[in-house]
Amino acid sequence: MPDPTPTFAAPGTSVDGNTDANLADALRNGLRQLRIELAIGTRRVAAATGLNDSDLDVLDVLARYGAQSPTSLARRMGIHPATMTGVLTRLENAGWVVRRRDLSDRRSVQVEPSGFDRLTELYRDANERLDEIAAQVTPEAGEVILEYLEQVCAAVHEASTRVAGGGSTR
Numbered sequence: 001m002p003d004p005t006p007t008f009a010a011p012g013t014s015v016d017g018n019t020d021a022n023l024a025d026a027l028r029n030g031l032r033q034l035r036i037e038l039a040i041g042t043r044r045v046a047a048a049t050g051l052n053d054s055d056l057d058v059l060d061v062l063a064r065y066g067a068q069s070p071t072s073l074a075r076r077m078g079i080h081p082a083t084m085t086g087v088l089t090r091l092e093n094a095g096w097v098v099r100r101r102d103l104s105d106r107r108s109v110q111v112e113p114s115g116f117d118r119l120t121e122l123y124r125d126a127n128e129r130l131d132e133i134a135a136q137v138t139p140e141a142g143e144v145i146l147e148y149l150e151q152v153c154a155a156v157h158e159a160s161t162r163v164a165g166g167g168s169t170r
Contacts, residue, residue, distance in 0.1 A: 031152065045122050050094070054079075058087055059096060059113055067100075067112040078164055 042053050049056075061076055062068070068076070074084035088111060091097040095115045102108035137145065 027148075041126065045119070048122055049118065051091075051096070055087060055091055055096070058084075058091065059116075059119065062097065062111060062113040063116065067110040069108060070099075070111055073111055078160070 039053075042056055045051075046053050046056050051059075058073065058077060061073065065076070070084050070088055071081055073088075074081045077084065079087070088097060088099065092099060096113070098112050098114045099109045100112060102110055134142070
């Protein structure tokens with residue numbers, strides 16, 4: 001059975017040692033492998049919590065961007081509002097989110113994350129490993145990495161928006 005540990009090629013070489021791969025290919029392949037590993041990790045955490053992958057995506061968006069209306073959350077996630085209502089009901093019933101009435105507009109509801117201690121514990125090992133890796137990166141290299149990731153996120157967002165028909169999901 002092949003070793004499941006991800007292998008990345010140095011810029012200018014391929015995993016098998018050939019020199020025909022360029023930096024763009026190596027970076028793209030590294031991102032693809034990262035996406036695969038993140039998807040596997042997400043499925044495992046979802047299984048451990050009784051959630052599904054898209055539930056964790058919603059919780060991640062709430063943790064990253066804070067409380068927001070169900071409509072705003074659906075738009076950001078690229079999910080139909082009716083589908084988001086079902087997701088939020090499931091998450092609320094399981095204690096992962098709370099819906100609060102906006103005090104300034106009683107018709108408006110804000111969704112807030114709740115019960116994140118359970119997720120924090122599940123991600124503790126991975127976060128500690130990421131902290132160890134980050135401690136080895138120079139500030140200059142960190143800036144380059146962050147700039148690259150920001151540009152990749154923007155490019156992926158723009159491409160996925162076009163696939164979805166052109167409407168912005170942010």
